[in-house]
Amino acid sequence: MFYNDHTVIDIPFQLKMADAFNEIANGIPSFFIFTAGEGVHITKEARDNALKLEDSTPIKASAVIADNLAYRIIANFFLKFKNQKVNTAW
Numbered sequence: 001m002f003y004n005d006h007t008v009i010d011i012p013f014q015l016k017m018a019d020a021f022n023e024i025a026n027g028i029p030s031f032f033i034f035t036a037g038e039g040v041h042i043t044k045e046a047r048d049n050a051l052k053l054e055d056s057t058p059i060k061a062s063a064v065i066a067d068n069l070a071y072r073i074i075a076n077f078f079l080k081f082k083n084q085k086v087n088t089a090w
Contacts, residue, residue: 005037009046014053021057029060036071 001017003009021032066072 001032001034003034003036003040006039007036007041009040009042011043011045011049014046014049018053018057021059025058027058029058032059032062033065034062035065035067040071042074 007013024030064071064075066075
């Protein structure tokens with residue numbers, strides 16, 4: 001899954017993506033890889049909501065490709081301090 005440059009990930013966007021994940025995977029638990037272009041922003045509300053959505057998506061495990069330091073810091077924070085149900089690596 002590639003997020004285009006300057007995408008703002010907010011709760012409405014997350015809900016659309018959850019629907020897309022279910023459609024792509026036909027509801028079957030699957031592996032996903034995430035990466036993003038420049039300037040992608042995740043709102044605080046979306047970060048807090050991310051864990052609530054885990055049960056409604058077919059993501060069995062995921063990998064995050066962080067191409068720059070800012071994305072690595074955000075991914076590292078999220079992976080260390082949020083209690084995810086889905087295994088994630090980067």
